[in-house]
Every structure is written in C-alpha cells, then in structure tokens.
Amino acid sequence: xxxxxxxxxxxxxxxxxxxxxxxxxxxxxxxxxxxxxxxxxxxxxxxxxxxxxxxxxxxxxxxxxxxxxxxxxxxxxxxxxxxxxxxxxxxxxxxxxxxxxxxxxxxxxxxxxxxxxxxxxxxxxxxxxxxxxxxxxxxx
Amino acid sequence: xxxxxxxxxxxxxxxxxxxxxxxxxxxxxxxxxxxxxxxxxxxxxxxxxxxxxxxxxxxxxxxxxxxxxxxxxxxxxxxxxxxxxxxxxxxxxxxxxxxxxxxxxxxxxxxxxxxxxxxxxxxxxxxxxxxxxxxxxxxxxxxxxxxxxxxxxxxxxxxxxxxxxxxxxxxxxxxxxxxxxxxxxxxxxxxxxxxxxxxxxxxxxxxxxxxxxxxxxxxxxxxxxxxxxxxxxxxxxxxxxxxxxxxxxxxxxxxxxxxxxxxxxxxxxxxxxxxxxxxxxxxxxxxxxxxxxxxxxxxxxxxxxxxxxxxxxxxxxxxxxxxxxxxxxxxxxxxxxxxxxxxxxxxxxxxxxxxxxxxxxxxxxxxxxxxxxxxxxxxxxxxxxxxxxxxxxxxxxxxxxxxxxxxxxxxxxxxxxxxxxxxxxxxxxxxxxxxxxxxxxxxxxxxxxxxxxxxxxxxxxxxxxxxxxxxxxxxxxxxxxxxxxxxxxxxxxxxxxxxxxxxxxxxxxxxxxxxxxxxxxxxxxxxxxxxxxxxxxxxxxxxxxxx
Numbered sequence: 001x002x003x004x005x006x007x008x009x010x011x012x013x014x015x016x017x018x019x020x021x022x023x024x025x026x027x028x029x030x031x032x033x034x035x036x037x038x039x040x041x042x043x044x045x046x047x048x049x050x051x052x053x054x055x056x057x058x059x060x061x062x063x064x065x066x067x068x069x070x071x072x073x074x075x076x077x078x079x080x081x082x083x084x085x086x087x088x089x090x091x092x093x094x095x096x097x098x099x100x101x102x103x104x105x106x107x108x109x110x111x112x113x114x115x116x117x118x119x120x121x122x123x124x125x126x127x128x129x130x131x132x133x134x135x136x137x138x139x140x
Numbered sequence: 141x142x143x144x145x146x147x148x149x150x151x152x153x154x155x156x157x158x159x160x161x162x163x164x165x166x167x168x169x170x171x172x173x174x175x176x177x178x179x180x181x182x183x184x185x186x187x188x189x190x191x192x193x194x195x196x197x198x199x200x201x202x203x204x205x206x207x208x209x210x211x212x213x214x215x216x217x218x219x220x221x222x223x224x225x226x227x228x229x230x231x232x233x234x235x236x237x238x239x240x241x242x243x244x245x246x247x248x249x250x251x252x253x254x255x256x257x258x259x260x261x262x263x264x265x266x267x268x269x270x271x272x273x274x275x276x277x278x279x280x281x282x283x284x285x286x287x288x289x290x291x292x293x294x295x296x297x298x299x300x301x302x303x304x305x306x307x308x309x310x311x312x313x314x315x316x317x318x319x320x321x322x323x324x325x326x327x328x329x330x331x332x333x334x335x336x337x338x339x340x341x342x343x344x345x346x347x348x349x350x351x352x353x354x355x356x357x358x359x360x361x362x363x364x365x366x367x368x369x370x371x372x373x374x375x376x377x378x379x380x381x382x383x384x385x386x387x388x389x390x391x392x393x394x395x396x397x398x399x400x401x402x403x404x405x406x407x408x409x410x411x412x413x414x415x416x417x418x419x420x421x422x423x424x425x426x427x428x429x430x431x432x433x434x435x436x437x438x439x440x441x442x443x444x445x446x447x448x449x450x451x452x453x454x455x456x457x458x459x460x461x462x463x464x465x466x467x468x469x470x471x472x473x474x475x476x477x478x479x480x481x482x483x484x485x486x487x488x489x490x491x492x493x494x495x496x497x498x499x500x501x502x503x504x505x506x507x508x509x510x511x512x513x514x515x516x517x518x519x520x521x522x523x524x525x526x527x528x529x530x531x532x533x534x535x536x537x538x539x540x541x542x543x544x545x546x547x548x549x550x551x552x553x554x555x556x557x558x559x560x561x562x563x564x565x566x567x568x569x570x571x572x573x574x575x576x577x578x579x580x581x582x583x584x585x586x587x588x589x590x591x592x593x594x595x596x597x598x599x600x601x602x603x604x605x606x607x608x609x610x611x612x613x614x615x616x617x618x619x620x621x622x623x624x625x626x627x628x629x630x631x632x633x634x635x636x637x638x639x640x641x642x643x644x645x646x647x648x649x650x651x652x653x654x655x656x657x658x659x660x661x662x663x664x665x666x667x668x669x670x671x672x673x674x675x676x677x678x679x680x681x682x683x684x685x686x687x
Binding site for chain 2 (some may be wrong): 013014034095
C-alpha cells in the first residue's frame, strides 16, 4: 500500500534532470509510487500518461523559464481529458510569476531550495485538497 | 666536473624567455615576490606533468581571460550585450544559445513554444549569426560558442558569417564546446545517437586541424557533469575520460595526435569546496599530461598541457538571500584562479531566479577584476603547491580518477572511446551522477551540510526580491517573423539541393560533412532543416528514463 501515485515530468526542451530525479527519489522514499516519463515531453503526452496511469498528482520540473507558457498548457490538456489532477511545479520560478501560475490552475509551486520535508508536505497537501471533502463534525 | 641543471634552472630559462605584464610583482606593502616558490629539484610550472600550471610564467605573462557567458532574445539583443561586455573590460565572448537552437530546432517549430530566446540567443539561419557578431572584430576578440548536438551546423554558420565579414578562417580564434559525450551523461541536450554524433565531432576536429590553427575544436566539459550532481572526483574522471575518447576518435580517423591535441581544451566547474576544487584542477593537468604522453604517444608539449576554462557553480547559488551568491561566486572564482585557469566566467547573484540583469552581470565581472587587480594572488604561480594538504588532496583526486578510468577501460575492452559510449548506453555515468546528487541532497536534508539561507541562517529570506530580468514573448514573436521573411526571400531550389547534398554525405561516414554544411548555411537553409536532413540518415537518440 503506497501513499499515492505521482507522475513527474519534464515538459519542453530543457534537459536538466538533476532536480526531477532527486525529487522522484524523495517521493519514493516517502512511500509514493513515482512514474517518470523521461525528457522532452509535451503537455499532451504528460496529460495522456497521467490519465492512463490514473495518477494522484503531477510534478513538473521547469528550469528554462518556459513555465508560464507550458504549465498552463499541461493543466488545460488534463482538463480537456475531463480529469482533475493537481499540478505541482518545481524549479526556477520567480515570485512575480506565482499569481499567474495559480490563476492558470497550478496547485503549488516549489521554489529552489525546497527541502525534502517541504516537498513531501506540499505533495501531501495537494493530494488531500484534491480528495472529495469529508465533513466531520462542525467547522466554522 | 659536470654541473647538472636543476628543474629550477630550466624553469628560470623558460621564464626569462616569456613576455611579462607591465606591473610590479610585490605585495601591497612592497615585499618583492618570486614568480613561483619551491625546492630547486621539485616540479615547476611549465614542466611535465604540469601539475603546477601549463606555462612557466603563468599570470605574470597574461591574466586569465574574463570570458562572460551571455545570450538572450534575438541576435540583435545579444550583439548589444556583447558590446557592453567588451566596453566594461571583458576580453572574450561566450555565446549562450536558446534551448531550441541547442536541440537543432527552428524558432517556429511547435516544440520551441515558450523557449525562443529565453535561456540564450535564438539562431535559425546565417542571417541571425551575422547579426550576432555584427561590428565585432572576430580576428581580434576570441569567441566561445556553447553548442553541442548541432555544433557542426552552428560552426558552419560561424565560419560563413566571418567569411562574409571578410575575416579569413585562419584568423578566427575561439572555442566550440562540441562535447557531445557529456550531453548523454549529464546535460541531456542530445539529438542523434552517440556514434553518429561522434562522427560529426570527428569532422569538426579534422576540419579545424586542417584550416583553423587558432580554433579549439572541443571544450571537454566537466561543468555540466558537476552541475548534474557528480562529485569533484567524478567530474574530473568523466571529463578526462571523455577527452581520451575524443583523442582515440581522432586517432582512429588517421589524425596524428600532435596535430589536434594542442587544440583540445577543457571546461571545469568551480564549486564551493575551495581546496577540493584546486586539487581537482592540479590533478587534471597531471593526469592529462601522463595519459597523452604514455598512452597516446604525444610528443608535443602543447598536446600534454591541459588548458581550461572555469565557471563558478550555478548549483551553489540560492534563490534565498541572493546577494549572498556574490560571496559564493567570489570564493569559487578564487579557487579557479589559484588552480591556474586560463579563462573564467563568474555567475551573477540572480541566476537561481532568472537570467542575469545587466547590473548583476557587471558585479560578477567586477568580482574577477577585484581578484585580478586588488588581491595580488596572480603574482605567484601555483601558490598552494607544496602545501602538504593540497598535495595530498591532489594525489587523492588522481587516485580516485584512475579507479574510474580502470572501470571504463574494462567496459570498453581496452578502448576508452568504446568505454565512454558503452558507459552512456548502459546508464553507468547517468546512474553514478544521480546517486551522487541524491547523496548530497540527503546530507542537506539531514543537516550534515549547511547552505546559508536554505537550511540555516534564514533570517532575511523574506526581504523584498531583487530586480530580475524579464524576457517577454515579444522576442519569440519577432524571431518567428524574421524566420518567416527569410524563408520567403531565399532561393528554395538552392536550399533543396544543399539539403539533399547534406543528406547524401551524411549517409557516407567516410566523408567530412563540414564543406556541405558550410555550403548549406550559405543558402539560408535553417538549422532545423539541416538537422532534419542529417536525422534522416542518423536517426534519433532516446534515453531510457530512469530515476
């Protein structure tokens, strides 16, 4: 029994895969089943793999500055398949881009230097937020 | 009685024959300094195996080249930045290409969306290359181009634009990175399969050996291996092993080792562990000299003298408290200088967040100028040579590298060329690098290693963010338009014929492709079209994804 299935992906032309491999191992050690589809993926191939593999979340590693173009396209491609899977972006993302990514439907952005603990926590949060809400007792 | 000349005597003779910079070689308090220190019978700079430096006089003759890497937006934008660099005292150019160019794609390719001009300059045709170096005297200033998979095509454009500007090939000085092996191992900007790519490398080595005596055909790069997560010893070993592979490649093609080895150059990382880095550079020179002489039969000193470029470690920069990166970069740059680098790029403080602003890039260059002009560290060659610590660490680096060479030699059944290719095909390099990266991450997460602002001393992390360079999508639009115009204006029959010749010659491994590539770029065939013509024959490399 694992904590969930995560697809980690490199979209576009950026080949720097150090970060994604480290994050994949961190998540694996935290009990997730991790699927990595390799370099040079498109928003379409990522969305297709995510739906086919029925993953609980998608992690995109983006270091080349193309995140404002590509991350929204991934969200759109998932929605176009009628799915709702949280998308987490990690990499070189300046603060000034955070609002735009959130507006485009990106669930969380992990900044450079995020610790293993922060990575596991934010994936956990993204997953639980995506679950149908369970009302237990009264909440304000 | 015969008086034997000591190493010191021989060094003295070479030193006295060297031109010197016009400066006083003394401390700031006026203590005169020798060019180098050490026992008379010890090793001196400029003496085999060159642990202490390739030249007798080192920085007393010439400081390292302050070569700042730049490139963004369109060729015109980057040309402007180049001229700024020259104006503020940089003395070599270093060209960063954008991701589509690095992968041999045109700016209007669907895969290029969002990446045009972002991490470097977009070059689609000869017209862009002409704009890139417009009004810069390429016969005087040296140029480096960071390009690998499509290196032969970009180099063809470079040669063709210089010809248009009236500069003879023989006068062009500079470096083509052209190190494809480390792409499969670390940086992952590959297109063709390894063996086909190596044929293009062979063609560029042969072409420059014959026609361009001032050109470095390959910059064998450990930088990216280290950035991808290797240890210092792995960076050292994999880089030199790749170097041995290129030597064997050129020898197999019938070139005499001394005809091309003097034009091979290296590119190392300067990471934050100060002494380990210095030991790495010293060990690199010693290993290269021994292998070139003993294994590959080099006789020319120039073949044995390892010369290298250094860049401070991008991965050591933090997004948190970015101003602290200036300090990291200064320490790393100093390691490069004390290790005897021939040229240096210093990263800007904002590069964990974006491409550098002009101000951040200027501070980075100023960092080098402080080291060069204020500290006097360049007065004495190999100032740490003879330190028990640094000598022991140098020996240890060499020992660890030799262990890895032995593994590769076994993998290649006695051929380092085969060892490098099989090591790639079997994920040996990639696996070792990923393991080392994860190990370092574990140390950070357990607190065994502290990075200021990340897992310690985080006060100040919430300060206002520094000003960052914004690259808009307008550049992408402009570049696509420009390409569209060029496609309309060129002679399409000439393009088709040139591309067909590239394809036919690609099919014959005996042919050197450079002349066909130069003719093709002159018709304004695009980078993408030429790469596609070669791909028809070469096929494409696909990496098996592993975690």
